[in-house]
Structures are given as C-alpha cells and as structure tokens.
Amino acid sequence: MISQTLIERLTNARLVTVFTGAGVSAESGVATFRAQGGLWSKFKPEELANLDAFLANPQMVWEWYQARREVVLNAEPNEGHRAIASLEEFVPHVSVVTQNIDGLHTEAGSSEVIELHGNIRKNFCQNCGKRHDNLEILTEHHIPSCSCGGNIRPDVVWFGELLPATAIELAEKRAKECNILFSVGTSSVVWPAAGLPLLALDSGAYVVEINPEQTPLTRHAHESIRATSGEVMPEITRLLREMRIPSELSK
C-alpha cells in the first residue's frame, strides 16, 4: 500500500504539506458532505451553507450549525489525525492545510494548521463583525444577538464567500514550497481549495492522494491510495519509525 518511493521521499523531505477534507474526520464520527448519507444528502448546501440562507432564515441555519457543533464538540481526533500530527517526528516541517472546521487536527497535536474554511467553534456578528468566541453560546438553541442587535453566525466560509486571505495565501505558499503534498479525505470539488494539490504538482512536489474513492485529483496525482486516512497515515508513520536509526546508534 505504501510505496518505497514515498518512504524514501519522506525521509529526505524538508517540508510536507497535508491537505485534508471531511474524510479525515469521518472516522471520528463527523459526517462528510458528499458521501451517501453525508450532510449534503439531507440538506442542500445552497439552502444552508451560504449567506443568503442565513439572512433569509438565521434561526434555521444557526440550528443546523448547532447540531453539527454538538457532534464536533463530542468528537475525538482519530488515528489518522494523530498519525498526521506525529509526522512531525520525522519531517522537519509539516503543514496541515484543512478544509475542515472541526478543529480536530489542532486537538491531535499538529503544530501548523491552516483552516481554509474557518472553525465551527468560533462566531462573529454578521452585522458589525465583532467576535463572539465565548464557548457558552455554542449551546444556545436560539440564535444569539450581538450588542449591536445583529445576528451572531458561525465563523465558517460559506459558498460565495472569500476564504480568509492570510489562510489561502499561506496555504498556497506551503503548496508551492513543499517536497510532498498529501491530499487526504477530500472529494476535490470545492474551489479554490481544490486547486492547491495542482499548484503543488506544478511546483514539483510529489503528490499522494489518500481516499477510498477516486476524485478529480486522482489522474493527476503521482500516487492515489484507495484506502482510508486511518489505515494509511498510521502505516506511513510505522514504516518511518522502523526505518529511523535509534538515536543512540546514529552518533
């Protein structure tokens, strides 16, 4: 499942970028979007994950995010998250660029996590922009109001909204300068995030996809491993651990 080429490249890599999507959190019990039974099979993104939906029916959108927060706040990082974090034992610099809003990469211990689509634990006022990151409102059933009277909304990027400039700029930098880019657990259909593995390819990186299904990235990647994040990432770190000369012998 893991090629010798990939392991050799990993042992010589200076920077590895791990680009992730909802599939990485699936094994933590957090629903994906486009798989059967995923979030979008019950809801239409245009009905919920966009500003017009929020302005038209703020309470409905707030309740949808409350339901998702309930799952996320009770979810734990899985083997895949933890293996991605422990890559840092073997590679000088690992950058996690995630489309996920669940915060599980940070909880798993990854030191650089770039959140392209925001974070479901955070909120701000739609009217004045004031931040409302106090955790107690995460359990409010009725949509809370800001002191300015505006509606408070989750700090996530909705369709039609721009990604945070600092996040996408740093993500593009990490895609351009990395030796290896893993694309893990994403259907590779949401832009501009889906362009990052192609940017890495154009910049000479070795691109490896990890997904039980094919995606639009599959035919471009150097390797596409038809398996789950929780199977592949721990196997990679196990092989790296086996290869690492015990420190007392390397003196």
Ligand code: BV8
């Ligand atoms: C923007 C909100 C300026 C937060 C989300 C260029 C071309 C075409 C379209 C566009 C374009 N530029 C902009 C667009 C429009 C749009 C877009 O991309 N539409 C697509 C759908 C056609 N993009 C935007 O609007 C972006 N904004 O560009 O602004 C603009 C605007 C309009 C027009 C031009 C410019 C904003 C995009 C962000 C939208 N926000 N969510 C939330 O509520 O979560 S999207 C949503 O999809 C999530 O954020 C998620 O991160 C993202 C991607 O989904 P995935 O993570 O890939 O999840 P998915 O379920 O799809 O796939 C899971 C995969 O995992 C599957 O392949 C499965 O096989 C695999 N898997 C399952 N289990 C496992 C596994 N893999 C490994 N291990 C497992 N165990």
